[in-house]
Amino acid sequence: MKLNNKILLSNTLLTLIVFALSSIGIYYLVNSTVYGELDNHLLQHKIDLINQIDEDASSLQDIKELGILGSYEWIDIQKYDGTVAPNANDFATIDTMRNPNKEIEKKSYRRLTTAINVNDTYYTIRLYEEVASWEHISRTILLSVLAGLLIWILLLYVLNQFVLDKVLAPFYETVSKLEHISNPSDLTETFPDTTTYEINVLNRALNSMMHQIRSSFEDQKQFIQNASHELLTPLSIIRQKAEKILSNADALDEQTIKAAGNIQDTAVRLSRLSNALLLISRIENRQYSLDEDVEITNITENVIDELSDFIEMKQLTMHKEFDCTITVKGNSELIRATIYNIIQNAIKYTPSGASIFLRTSCDEEQRIFSVLDEGPGIPQEFIDSVFDRFQKTQNHTHGFDDNSPGLGLSIVQSICRLHDFNCSAHNRPDKGAEVSIQF
């Protein structure tokens, strides 16, 4: 969940809780105020009644008969029946009908039950006050307060959203930049200064960190490039010396010849390794121009020609299924190296007499070149890492002692990255592997 939505949601939840709580609070407050007022009223009536009776005790009988005092109160006077203690005030809210003959619906009344003493006789007095009119007032108050609150909450929500969007905009800018970085060489973005302290701190930290990563990455690439270049000359000297020893082998014993042979082999292998690393770092340092028009099928034919010796020797059948010609912008030398590596791999792993399929397919969205072999396929544990540097398959079923570092597909990947191609490798359902480049 995004930060601003989270804040907004929690804000809204909080205000809703406050709203609910305050609604309940207000309801009780208004209610208790209304009933308090009603009770005061009733007590006032009681005092009026007592006062009147004190002046004129006989009026009790009149009031009893009339059932009212003043204009609208309803008074019920009876002989003391013990429902309340003398002089105690007992309030209650009841639904009743004042006059069952005339009325059809019960109404809500506040009732004060009390007992008074008139000429040593106790009477139970019930004073009624209609709640309805008061309740109307209380409901109006309640509703208007709640409506106000609700409007306030909605406003707050909209306002929050707007303000949050504004306030968090630089933060989201930073986040979206970060999301687009996939490679250390992409670390060229700088994060701008903002008016928010925390985001400034974040952006500055990111800027300096990215600068450090970028420069150490550049240094590393430059170092690999220089180191692999510098290694080549001494390696070739070692190799030459070993060859010199081997050239007059007559004078040497078998052991020396073997040792010199091994030295030469190792030197050759090391210089190839350095060479591959040099190529990769030159690619990653973008030292190749990518402005040639390269025709994939042509290059493929070329590569097959170059590798024909091996294809014939292994009696492989090359099935060319070129549905379309693919022309891309790039560096022909590198693209050739890519196709060479992929096809060489396929030849390497395909058993003698089997087939290799070379395909191009095009539709509106994508153009794909793929090489399918009938070899043992990619071992499951390497399927995700075949393009990684120094990843080699330890599968010996293909009959080669394969312990040379697997830089071939890593070169393929570097070249594809440079060109923004997409390369992938997976096993075919029946047998063999498929390596494809999506242009």
Add this chain to the structure above:
Amino acid sequence: MRALIVEDEPLLIEDLEECLLEEQFNVDLAQKLTKASDLVAAEEYDLILLDLGLPDGDGLDLLKTIKNDHQETAVIIITARSETEDKVKGLELGSDDYLAKPFPIAELRARIHAVMRRKYNINDNQIAAGPVKLNVDHIKLLVNDEPMEVTETEYKMMRYLMLNKNKTITRIALAEHIWGSKIDDRFSLDFINSHMKNIRKKLSAAGVENLIKTVYGVGYKLTTYETE
């Protein structure tokens, strides 16, 4: 045998490459000095065709490096500069020959042959090892004066072994001289074995045994004794 073309003109590259391929070389290309110096540092070439005027530097510097680190490599300078000074400088620095553009490919071919003869210390384009005679300039192999059918790869192998007769040639060097360094050696060495088996079979069918010895675990040696 391996050759490197250092040249920036695409059309000329095509001609040069074609010529060298016809001469059964394995050819690498460099259109820039940086690429060329990477290759020169890493690989052992028998022949380098070097253009002095490159977009990113002077070919004479590369020539110095080559002659410093790879005395065995033959270098033919190809350039549009026809000034005597350059020619002299190049030759002084150790280039084996000099060609001014434009030149007919036939001339280049002849010079390559001459340079290779000098490099391998032979007088003739035909070299002999016992009953086997081989033409260095085109695919032709004679055994006891009878022509023997060989494939291009077999010819390349035989030529390399005969030019280096009495020397032990490691399999990796042999593979490199046929296919260049792009090929995965763990892969190509098996092919060397198969090709060698075929060559021996053919030689043996022609009545020649034990011309090529296997130096176990290292490579091969073509031995002849008749020179003494």
